[in-house]
Amino acid sequence: MAAELFFKSIAELGALLDTKTVSSAELTQAVIARTKAVEGRVKAFNSFDEADALAQASASDARRAAGQARGPLEGIPVGLKDVISVAGQPLTASSKMLANFVSPYDATVTTKLKGAGAVIWGRLNCDEFAMGSSTENSAFGPTANPWDLSRVPGGSSGGSSAALAAGETIAALGSDTGGSIRQPAALCGVVGLKPTYGLVSRYGLIAFASSLDQIGPFARTVEDAAIMLGAIAGHDPLDSTSFKADIPDYRAEVKRRQGPWRLGIPKEYFGAGLDPEVNAAVERAIAFYRAQGCEIKEVSLPHTQYCLDTYYIIATAEASSNLARYDGIRYGHRSKDAKDAVDIYFKSRAEGFGAEVKRRIILGTYVLSSGYYDAFYLRAQKVRTLIRQDFLNAYREVDALLTPTSPVPAFKLGEKSDPLALYLCDIYTIGVNLAGLPALSVPCGFTTGGLPIGLQLIGQPFAEANLLAMARAYEQAHDWHRQHPSL
Numbered sequence: 001m002a003a004e005l006f007f008k009s010i011a012e013l014g015a016l017l018d019t020k021t022v023s024s025a026e027l028t029q030a031v032i033a034r035t036k037a038v039e040g041r042v043k044a045f046n047s048f049d050e051a052d053a054l055a056q057a058s059a060s061d062a063r064r065a066a067g068q069a070r071g072p073l074e075g076i077p078v079g080l081k082d083v084i085s086v087a088g089q090p091l092t093a094s095s096k097m098l099a100n101f102v103s104p105y106d107a108t109v110t111t112k113l114k115g116a117g118a119v120i121w122g123r124l125n126c127d128e129f130a131m132g133s134s135t136e137n138s139a140f141g142p143t144a145n146p147w148d149l150s151r152v153p154g155g156s157s158g159g160s161s162a163a164l165a166a167g168e169t170i171a172a173l174g175s176d177t178g179g180s181i182r183q184p185a186a187l188c189g190v191v192g193l194k195p196t197y198g199l200v201s202r203y204g205l206i207a208f209a210s211s212l213d214q215i216g217p218f219a220r221t222v223e224d225a226a227i228m229l230g231a232i233a234g235h236d237p238l239d240s241t242s243f244k245a246d247i248p249d250y251r252a253e254v255k256r257r258q259g260p261w262r263l264g265i266p267k268e269y270f271g272a273g274l275d276p277e278v279n280a281a282v283e284r285a286i287a288f289y290r291a292q293g294c295e296i297k298e299v300s301l302p303h304t305q306y307c308l309d310t311y312y313i314i315a316t317a318e319a320s321s322n323l324a325r326y327d328g329i330r331y332g333h334r335s336k337d338a339k340d341a342v343d344i345y346f347k348s349r350a351e352g353f354g355a356e357v358k359r360r361i362i363l364g365t366y367v368l369s370s371g372y373y374d375a376f377y378l379r380a381q382k383v384r385t386l387i388r389q390d391f392l393n394a395y396r397e398v399d400a401l402l403t404p405t406s407p408v409p410a411f412k413l414g415e416k417s418d419p420l421a422l423y424l425c426d427i428y429t430i431g432v433n434l435a436g437l438p439a440l441s442v443p444c445g446f447t448t449g450g451l452p453i454g455l456q457l458i459g460q461p462f463a464e465a466n467l468l469a470m471a472r473a474y475e476q477a478h479d480w481h482r483q484h485p486s487l
């Protein structure tokens with residue numbers, strides 16, 4: 001049986017829209033109906049605005065009728081993580097601090113998606129201020145994994161990955177500071193891409209750790225991810241770290257570029273803590289590439305063991321600085337029973353932030369404080385350079401690296417209560433952010449219990465087209481992306 005509309009890819013739906021087999025209004029209706037049917041169990045959204053989505057869809061249908069369709073995203077519903085600004089819509093970062101905040105302007109990615117004709121759909125749940133790996137840190141309650149509702153969808157962009165896997169959207173955006181796109185993509189069986197630092201504008205993204213944050217797409221297929229990336233990438237004068245790179249036609253390049261490629265297997269990424277079923281699935285993917293004529297080579301990233309420590313110094317330092325703006329004065333939660341200005345700061349922040357956010361602010365303030373700055377923050381920056389150098393050294397011999405995305409498949413809600421146990425979920429993803437590299441997760445099988453497994457491909461700076469082409473070569477020969485959870 002042909003898949004329901006809400007499980008189709010952007011590419012498939014584009015053909016149906018072009019031939020007028022369906023309208024954007026019908027597609028958007030189907031997505032809304034699906035959302036209403038399953039959302040009570042999945043809980044992927046912090047909010048959605050049905051009337052607004054339908055109005056956007058009608059406007060898209062009118063453009064199409066007038067011969068003004070704007071490209072492959074015309075009329076396609078796209079969900080946005082609730083840290084990305086959409087003018088006139090709530091923006092909460094899944095925090096009590098911003099529970100009643102409404103975006104005064106669009107993020108650059110939002111402007112670009114609207115310009116491409118997409119239907120902006122819903123505010124997707126995440127860990128508070130994107131700090132976490134399971135979406136359990138949301139002030140509005142956790143999201144469930146559509147493949148097993150007793151398990152986490154990953155995080156921090158767990159609402160994005162779960163909504164997509166459940167058919168509650170056709171594509172989504174998330175943000176990735178240490179793995180928050182790739183890990184939830186892996187745990188929910190969808191494609192997730194973290195672009196090279198600077199490729200996608202951060203303007204209008206709620207800042208967590210500014211030197212690590214990147215916005216990127218979630219999609220059902222690699223081709224869809226290429227379409228989404230093409231829509232959001234590009235230089236933006238509103239983001240001082242935005243890079244002036246030429247943006248290729250990713251969709252065309254992904255189909256044009258063929259292997260064989262030289263692929264590196266970093267030996268440090270296959271050690272203790274790696275689930276045997278995840279390991280086996282990744283080994284089968286490696287064997288696939290070898291059989292395709294790719295040169296497979298073991299490489300070493302010797303500073304991998306320092307990634308977690310380095311990340312939790314740099315990310316918390318930047319977070320402590322970025323989150324200083326939530327003072328209860330200018331915007332966000334303000335304590336009702338504060339006596340004076342200083343009391344407003346203390347009480348508003350004490351009431352507005354959750355436990356994990358407070359933990360990060362305290363840690364970050366500590367590593368930046370005088371007397372400790374050199375020992376922690378400055379040293380971490382030096383180690384970060386070594387970590388990046390490891391990758392660049394490996395790229396003298398190989399075009400990309402293959403690793404598991406997450407050491408474990410989706411775990412039970414409430415299972416990992418110790419923060420360190422959660423931090424360890426990111427051991428294969430955070431090095432990429434520290435090095436500023438592009439990486440994606442593509443589905444590479446299921447555990448015997450039916451939980452999705454993700455393969456991570458890590459690429460050279462700005463080599464997204466290559467990375468997507470490599471992932472597509474694998475995807476084309478497998479049918480993991482055609483399987484959907486039965487909800």
Ligand code: GLN
Pocket residue numbers: 130131132133155156175176177178179180181208315426
């Ligand atoms: N899980 C990591 C953290 O908690 C990464 C989060 C992210 O990428 N936003 O910091």
